[in-house]
Structures are given as structure tokens and as C-alpha cells.
Amino acid sequence: MKVALLEPLRVPKDMIDKLAQPIREAGHEFVYFEEKTTDPDELLKRSQAADVVMIANNPYPKEVVEQLKETKLINVAFTGVDHVAQEAAQDKGIQIANAAGYSDQSVAELVIGLTLDLYRSISQGDKEIRKESFPGMIQGNEIRGKTVGIIGTGNIGLRTAELFKAFGAKLIGYNRTEKEAAKELGLTYLSLDDVLSQSDIVSVHLPMNDETRNFLSREKLERVKDSAVLINCARGPIIDNQALADLLNEGKLAGAGIDVFDMEPPLPKDYPLLHAKNTVLTPHVAYLTDEAMVKRAEIAFDNTLAFLKGQPQNIIN
Incomplete structure (x- = not known):
């Protein structure tokens, strides 16, 4: 079989070669493209004759998937797969695997970091101390004793809850199904x-x-306390970000730490959250640590090897 890795995985090439070695030793072909592309024609060209296509967070659109002839698995080195044309893959009988679990720690840590920044005005304090006329001290808040609401208690939500618990927070949560581990x-x-x-x-x-999509609408966001802060390191379109910006500017929410948006950065200059009060914004990097990238590559190649052995794993469709 042929395996094609269509984009870099943010790990050294020698690690890719090492992870690909068992594939080659088993008699399969492995090709690796070191430059990212979003051009559909180029993506299709790279995917030609590949039984397994490996991508990360590169869009893999319907116009490409519909033309695949040999592909049996789209192996996504990412947790979310909303950038892949899933219906088209389903129609063609192509399985999709993901790398869930690789970024649990990295995302959870950034959630804590954004919370601390909002509570202790770290970014703002850095700006203030550099001014010629120092405006004075900024009084903050502690996480200990606060009530933290975890919306979505999957692996990342649970790891985030564990870290907040270590700070002495009270934990409440919402999920479609209750998890014993959370309880x-x-x-x-x-x-x-x-x-x-x-x-x-x-x-x-x-x-x-x-x-x-739009799960946290303005109506839902208005239920949040004026003194509360909201952190989103999941997916941007889950929240009505225009409504979020409006509520922040109206003083109906104390702050927001946001890593994900309605589109990938760079953001247009008129994007609402860029002009909202009391926000700390990061450019979709919650998943992006050296450790997470290594784990991601390992999971992705494990998925490929398992599929080649006839034992597919982490299939999500």
C-alpha cells in the first residue's frame, strides 16, 4: 500500500523518517511532502494512488475527497476533523481517523494560563510597567474557591478540570452524557x-x-454572571463571537480568554473580539507545544500502522 503524508507535522524530519521506518519495512511505500499547501489541485496530486492519506489541520475539501480513487483512510493528525469533507468521505466509504488525546495537557495548560492572565492582569501589567508614567498596581483575583464550569467533559475538559481542582476550585459541568471520571x-x-x-x-x-455551531448564542451567554470570565480553547464557531464581544463591551462579562475564532488567524482588522474589552487573545496555539507535536506524530503513525495491519483504530466515522 501507499501512504502519503501531505504536510509537515512540526517535528524534525529525522523523527518522521524513524516513525515511517516500520511502514517501509513492512513493504509499503511512504511519501512525505515537507511544504504545506491548500491548493485543491496540488492536494489531489499529492493524494494520487495513496491508500492512506495523512494530514494535520490542513483543509481537505470535498472537491478533493470526491476525486480520490485509491484512498481508504484519511488519517488526521489532529483532534478535530471539521476541516475534512466528512460526508464526501462517508459517501466514498473512506474511513477517517484522528489523534485524540495528543493535546490534552497542552490545551488544559493554556486554559489555566488565560485564566491567570485575566485574573491577575499579566499582559496588562506588562504593558503598564513599561510606560513612563506608571499608573499603579492592578488588583486581581484568585482561582481558589471559585466555581469553574466545564462545558464538555471529554479528555481535554477532564484534564482542565483536574488542573483547576489543583488550584482549589469547585467544579461543575455540562455534558450530553455524564462521565464517572468527572464525578x-x-x-x-x-x-x-x-x-x-x-x-x-x-x-x-x-x-x-x-x-x-453557535451553541453558546447571545441568549446563552447572557446567562453568565457579569463577574465571570469565559475561556474558549475548543472551536471558534461554538460561540457567537459577535455577541461575546458586545457583552464584553457592555460590561456584562468580566473578561474572555480566546484561542479560537470563526476563521484561522490572521484575523480581519474589524473582527469583533479584536476590539472587545478585557480580552486575552492567542492565535490558535493551545495544542501547539513541542511535547504535544511529538505525541501527535506518534499517534498518527500508530493509526497508519494499525490500519495497514488490518486493525484500524481511532476511527471516528
């Missing part, structure tokens, strides 16, 4: 409205799909 951690499941209205810190950890 063992001390998290109390409530309705979405109750989580939003009772939380001092709301942390979003939902996957992106048709059901979760």
Missing part, C-alpha cells in the same frame, strides 16, 4: 443554564459539529 474528580453535573449562571470561570471544551 470521581468531584465535578457536579448540572444543566447548561445552571452551569452558565453559577460559574465564575466558564471553560468551553466541545467538539465542532452541526449540533455545537
Whole structure:
């Protein structure tokens, strides 16, 4: 069989070669493209005759998937797969695998980092101390004793809850199905409205799909306390970001730490959250640590090897 890795995975090439060695030793062909492309024609060209196509967060659109002839697996080295034409793959009988679990720690740590920045005005304090006329001290808040609402208690949500618990926070959460691991951690499941209205810190950890698009509408966001902060390191379109910006500017929300948006950075200059008060914004980097990239590559190649052995794993369709 032929395996084609269509884009770099942010690890050294010698690591790619090492991970690909078992594929080649088993008699399969492995090709690796070191430059990223979003051009559909080039993506199709790179995918030609490949039984397994490996990508990361590069868009893999319908116009490409519909023309695949040999491909049996689209192996996504990412947790979310909303950038892949899933319906087209389903129609052609192509399986999709993901690399869930690689970034649990990195995302959870950035959630804590954004919360601390909002609570202790770290970014703002850095700006203030550099001014010629120092305006004075900024008084902050502690996480200890606060109520943290985890919306989505999958692996990343659970890891985030564990870190907040270490700070001494009270945990509540919302999920379609209650997880025993979350309950063992001390998290109390409530309705979405109750989580939003009772939380001092709301942390979003939902996957992106048709059901979760605009999940936190203005109506839902208005249930959040004026004194609360909201953190989103999941997917941008889960939240009505125009409404979020409006509520921040109206003083109906104390702050927001946002890593994901309605599109990938760079953002247009008129993007609402760029002009919202009390925000800390990062350019979709929650998943992006050296450690997470190594783990991601390992999971992705494990998925490929398992498929080649007739034992597919981490299939999501």
C-alpha cells in the first residue's frame, strides 16, 4: 500500500523518517511532502494512488475527497476533523481517523494560563510597567474557591478540570452524557443554564459539529454572571463571537480568554473580539507545544500502522 503524508507535522524530519521506518519495512511505500499547501489541485496530486492519506489541520475539501480513487483512510493528525469533507468521505466509504488525546495537557495548560492572565492582569501589567508614567498596581483575583464550569467533559475538559481542582476550585459541568471520571474528580453535573449562571470561570471544551455551531448564542451567554470570565480553547464557531464581544463591551462579562475564532488567524482588522474589552487573545496555539507535536506524530503513525495491519483504530466515522 501507499501512504502519503501531505504536510509537515512540526517535528524534525529525522523523527518522521524513524516513525515511517516500520511502514517501509513492512513493504509499503511512504511519501512525505515537507511544504504545506491548500491548493485543491496540488492536494489531489499529492493524494494520487495513496491508500492512506495523512494530514494535520490542513483543509481537505470535498472537491478533493470526491476525486480520490485509491484512498481508504484519511488519517488526521489532529483532534478535530471539521476541516475534512466528512460526508464526501462517508459517501466514498473512506474511513477517517484522528489523534485524540495528543493535546490534552497542552490545551488544559493554556486554559489555566488565560485564566491567570485575566485574573491577575499579566499582559496588562506588562504593558503598564513599561510606560513612563506608571499608573499603579492592578488588583486581581484568585482561582481558589471559585466555581469553574466545564462545558464538555471529554479528555481535554477532564484534564482542565483536574488542573483547576489543583488550584482549589469547585467544579461543575455540562455534558450530553455524564462521565464517572468527572464525578470521581468531584465535578457536579448540572444543566447548561445552571452551569452558565453559577460559574465564575466558564471553560468551553466541545467538539465542532452541526449540533455545537453557535451553541453558546447571545441568549446563552447572557446567562453568565457579569463577574465571570469565559475561556474558549475548543472551536471558534461554538460561540457567537459577535455577541461575546458586545457583552464584553457592555460590561456584562468580566473578561474572555480566546484561542479560537470563526476563521484561522490572521484575523480581519474589524473582527469583533479584536476590539472587545478585557480580552486575552492567542492565535490558535493551545495544542501547539513541542511535547504535544511529538505525541501527535506518534499517534498518527500508530493509526497508519494499525490500519495497514488490518486493525484500524481511532476511527471516528
